[in-house]
Amino acid sequence: xxxxxxxxxxxxxxxxxxxxxxxxxxxxxxxxxxxxxxxxxxxxxxxxxxxxxxxxxxxxxxxxxxxxxxxxxxxxxxxxxxxxxxxxxxxxxxxxxxxxxxxxxxxxxxxxxxxxxxxxxxxxxxxxxxxxxxxxxxxxxxxxxxxxxxxxxxxxxxxxxxxxxxxxxxxxxxxxxxxxxxxxxxxxxxxxxxxxxxxxxxxxxxxxxxxxxxxxxxxxxxxxxxxxxxxxxxxxxxxxxxxxxxxxxxxxxxxxxxxxxxxxxxxxxx
Amino acid sequence: xxxxxxxxxxxxxxxxxxxxxxxxxxxxxxxxxxxxxxxxxxxxxxxxxxxxxxxxxxxxxxxxxxxxxxxxxxxxxxxxxxxxxxxxxxxxxxxxxxxxxxxxxxxxxxxxxxxxxxxxxxxxxxxxxxxxxxxxxxxxxxxxxxxxxxxxxxxxxxxxxxxxxxxxxxxxxxxxxxxxxxxxxxxxxxxxxxxxxxxxxxxxxxxxxxxxxxxxxxxxxxxxxxxxxxxxxxxxxxxxxxxxxxxxxxxxxxxxxxxxxxxxxxxxxxxxxxxxxxxxxxxxxxxxxxxxxxxxxxxxxxxxxxxxxxxxxxxxxxxxxxxxxxxxxxxxxxxxxxxxxxxxxxxxxxxxxxxxxxxxxxxxxxxxxxxxxxxxxxxxxxxxxxxxxxxxxxxxxxxxxxxxxxxxxxxxxxxxxxxxxxxxxxxxxxxxxxxxxxxxxxxxxxxxxxxxxxxxxxxxxxxxxxxxxxxxxxxxxxxxxxxxxxxxxxxxxxx
Numbered sequence: 001x002x003x004x005x006x007x008x009x010x011x012x013x014x015x016x017x018x019x020x021x022x023x024x025x026x027x028x029x030x031x032x033x034x035x036x037x038x039x040x041x042x043x044x045x046x047x048x049x050x051x052x053x054x055x056x057x058x059x060x061x062x063x064x065x066x067x068x069x070x071x072x073x074x075x076x077x078x079x080x081x082x083x084x085x086x087x088x089x090x091x092x093x094x095x096x097x098x099x100x101x102x103x104x105x106x107x108x109x110x111x112x113x114x115x116x117x118x119x120x121x122x123x124x125x126x127x128x129x130x131x132x133x134x135x136x137x138x139x140x141x142x143x144x145x146x147x148x149x150x151x152x153x154x155x156x157x158x159x160x161x162x163x164x165x166x167x168x169x170x171x172x173x174x175x176x177x178x179x180x181x182x183x184x185x186x187x188x189x190x191x192x193x194x195x196x197x198x199x200x201x202x203x204x205x206x207x208x209x210x211x212x213x214x215x216x217x218x219x220x221x222x223x224x225x226x227x228x229x230x231x232x233x234x235x236x237x238x239x240x241x242x243x244x245x246x247x248x249x250x251x252x253x254x255x256x257x258x259x260x261x262x263x264x265x266x267x268x269x270x
Numbered sequence: 271x272x273x274x275x276x277x278x279x280x281x282x283x284x285x286x287x288x289x290x291x292x293x294x295x296x297x298x299x300x301x302x303x304x305x306x307x308x309x310x311x312x313x314x315x316x317x318x319x320x321x322x323x324x325x326x327x328x329x330x331x332x333x334x335x336x337x338x339x340x341x342x343x344x345x346x347x348x349x350x351x352x353x354x355x356x357x358x359x360x361x362x363x364x365x366x367x368x369x370x371x372x373x374x375x376x377x378x379x380x381x382x383x384x385x386x387x388x389x390x391x392x393x394x395x396x397x398x399x400x401x402x403x404x405x406x407x408x409x410x411x412x413x414x415x416x417x418x419x420x421x422x423x424x425x426x427x428x429x430x431x432x433x434x435x436x437x438x439x440x441x442x443x444x445x446x447x448x449x450x451x452x453x454x455x456x457x458x459x460x461x462x463x464x465x466x467x468x469x470x471x472x473x474x475x476x477x478x479x480x481x482x483x484x485x486x487x488x489x490x491x492x493x494x495x496x497x498x499x500x501x502x503x504x505x506x507x508x509x510x511x512x513x514x515x516x517x518x519x520x521x522x523x524x525x526x527x528x529x530x531x532x533x534x535x536x537x538x539x540x541x542x543x544x545x546x547x548x549x550x551x552x553x554x555x556x557x558x559x560x561x562x563x564x565x566x567x568x569x570x571x572x573x574x575x576x577x578x579x580x581x582x583x584x585x586x587x588x589x590x591x592x593x594x595x596x597x598x599x600x601x602x603x604x605x606x607x608x609x610x611x612x613x614x615x616x617x618x619x620x621x622x623x624x625x626x627x628x629x630x631x632x633x634x635x636x637x638x639x640x641x642x643x644x645x646x647x648x649x650x651x652x653x654x655x656x657x658x659x660x661x662x663x664x665x666x667x668x669x670x671x672x673x674x675x676x677x678x679x680x681x682x683x684x685x686x687x688x689x690x691x692x693x694x695x696x697x698x699x700x701x702x703x704x705x706x707x708x709x710x711x712x713x714x715x716x717x718x719x720x721x722x723x724x725x726x727x728x729x730x731x732x733x734x735x736x737x738x739x740x741x742x743x744x745x746x747x748x749x750x751x752x753x754x755x756x757x758x759x760x761x762x763x764x765x
Contacts, residue, residue, distance in 0.1 A: 021313050023516050036677055037473060041566060043573035044473075069573050086471040086510040215565065215574075218471050218512065220481075220537040221557035225548050227709045232541060232548060236698060258550040262575035 002036075002085040005058055007078045011137040013065040014108060015074045017052075020059030024049070024087050030115035031097060031209065031241055034061070034087030038076065042083055043066040048112030048240075049088060050141075062111035062140065068266045073075045086110040089217045090240045093207070099181035102204070103129040103149070104167050104195050106187020110140050112209055113186040121148040128174045131151070132167035132187070136160035155197075157253075161223040167191055168198045180204050185244065189253050197211055197245035206244040210235050213258060227251050278348070278356060286750055287362055288355045300402070305335040312629040316378070319568055319600045320485040323626055324388070324418075329369070332419040332450050332736035336365035340409045347413060350399035352453070353745030355379040362593060370431065373424035376417060377433050380745065381457030381500060382450060384425060384492045385479060387418025390742045391620050395568050421575040425495050432502040436463035441759055442526045444469060446699065447511045451533035451732030453496070454748030456505045462756050467506040467527075469513045471698075474564060477535055479741070481564040482556070484593050487601070487623075490563075503652025516703025519728075528763065529727045529755050530713060533748060536733035537696035541689055542585070547644030547685065551577060555584070555594040555690035568601055579686025581605045583654055585640055586690035587617040592624065594688045595632050606632050607682070611639040611659050611672040637661070637672065639678070654682045695734050713737050721751035722758070724738055729755050 154162025183196035223237035227248035363372035376383035392414035400410030443450035448470035540555030567576035587610035594629035658678035661670035707724035731747025
């Protein structure tokens with residue numbers, strides 16, 4: 001049981017939680033995720049750790065209400081308890097001094113991108129960041145990102161914040177203007193696919209962090225299988241970050257829909 | 271060893287046992303036929319995932335079966351038991367109707383008698399070495415059924431006895447993983463007076479006993495009682511804790527842990543790496559069984575989904591394959607088919623599981639192996655292409671090797687494929703301990719007698735060492751590791 005210390009609603013469907021987890025706060029590294037469960041019949045749900053405070057013994061998670069399980073989590077308030085929380089899981093991001101980093105975040109994917117941006121900046125890199133979403137209220141952590149980026153561009157589908165356009169348009173502007181050494185992109189699978197196609201054109205090494213279906217998160221079930229460079233990998237223990245140019249995104253998109261029927265049924269029931 | 275022999279002889283010569291032995295002539299004992307386990311009828315049991323197939327023995331049945339045991343001078347059955355249970359002693363206690371004493375005897379040797387009585391392959395262990403089989407070519411004493419009877423009797427009596435533990439010695443040890451090897455280790459170490467904490471990554475204690483073995487074979491409630499027993503003896507359980515990640519070995523040493531037993535299991539499912547294996551509707555048996563057994567995905571109030579299939583193919587011939595295929599039948603499949611590359615004779619699953627599966631209408635497509643899966647329009651698996659096999663020369667395992675029959679390929683309509691072809695060691699722990707010596711199979715290298723690894727304070731056992739075995743072999747490892755860790759710690763910290 002882990003206590004929720006603070007909760008903020010970042011938008012109608014996106015909530016930020018500060019959760020008591022002293023050991024994870026201490027041991028986690030950027031790129032790591034946790035698995036949590038709400039209720040005794042709750043589902044195990046992976047979420048990337050956004051931030052941590054070792055002194056206070058807390059971690060920060062950001063979740064978008066997209067289904068039954070994320071909905072249950074979003075209903076919790078400060079003072080409530082998370083039934084189960086385990087981590088940190090997954091391989092940490094390889095943070096190093098690369099020179100200039102292009103960071104691309106889509107929707108709630110901005111949350112897992114944040115600790116990576118922060119760590120790359122702290123490692124002495126220049127960081128250019130593009131935040132993209134459908135509309136203004138889905139752009140999160142903009143101020144925090146500005147704090148750790150040399151420059152931030154916001155792109156929205158409807159132009160309600162920043163400029164109207166896609167994440168890849170913002171990305172290409174930076175690519176054409178600056179010499180980008182590495183790129184990291186996190187967001188919906190389809191967004192990461194197009195980011196990968198864009199950076200491939202310019203031959204920029206690119207990492208993405210995958211949010212596949214998982215049950216245990218420790219290598220046991222294999223639900224998170226993904227094809228990377230022609231080989232099957234497990235996102236939970238081999239990832240969650242992979243070379244974007246080697247991922248079979250079409251298979252990934254297909255696999256993310258594996259439980260679509262069951263998920264739709266569950267949503268309409270509750 | 272002689273000490274142990276002397277102890278067995280002494281116990282055999284106590285007056286009640288001598289009297290009991292002499293009370294029934296040997297020929298009367300051997301004339302009794304082996305008891306038949308009452309089972310729920312197949313058409314009834316396939317309606318429920320939680321309905322246990324075997325009903326257990328009644329007290330009357332147990333006493334009569336126990337009477338068959340000759341209480342041999344040289345009890346070879348004990349040699350067949352990986353944890354060396356004093357089998358004649360508990361069997362004779364049953365014959366004498368001292369059922370609670372029989373349960374106490376079992377608990378001296380095993381942390382999980384109700385579990386072992388259900389899932390051990392007794393036909394390959396104690397019962398294989400029974401006098402009846404070895405010397406008379408008759409059906410052996412039903413030692414497994416009797417073990418289960420004694421453990422169940424105690425549980426149902428409400429008079430659960432907590433085994434005696436030595437006074438605490440203040441030395442902290444940790445078990446990593448909470449499956450059978452760790453639980454067996456923890457039970458022995460707590461009896462020796464250590465402070466024992468079991469760390470588990472999942473949200474439930476029990477490892478494969480909870481996520482793997484289905485309730486129709488091993489009810490979770492039975493496992494829970496055995497866990498309560500260990501708690502009662504003072505074992506501390508920490509769930510949602512991944513040793514090496516949540517805290518490092520160094521962190522735990524700072525907290526005072528002096529030695530570790532790694533029983534983290536073979537938690538990495540193998541796939542065949544054939545085309546179409548990553549289609550939706552193809553999954554590991556670990557995933558399928560975990561969703562059902564651990565997450566209760568088949569129950570309507572569970573948030574975890576599970577894919578249901580009408581035509582389910584399970585690849586493999588082991589116990590896990592049987593568990594998965596029988597589960598699919600219970601979840602409503604019209605056809606549930608085992609696809610195994612050798613023949614029924616070479617199948618590694620327990621005979622009882624194969625028999626139960628056959629009774630339940632499971633189809634067996636032997637001498638066939640998938641080479642490709644094809645999707646439907648929605649990208650879900652729709653067809654399995656199978657290569658027909660024939661048996662060739664024996665391989666290293668002594669079983670005849672399956673050889674493809676050229677050009678003999680068949681297609682099978684499927685909508686769910688469960689891959690149950692074995693597991694590999696979980697790499698999480700070794701990845702956190704760069705100094706630990708591993709084998710080329712990714713298992714932890716240990717001294718087979720002491721279960722000690724290349725890092726002196728780290729012992730290991732179960733599937734992380736064996737790469738995929740049985741509950742009872744894992745428990746045997748846990749016992750040996752406990753005995754040797756005890757010696758190691760006594761020499762290091764006490765003398």
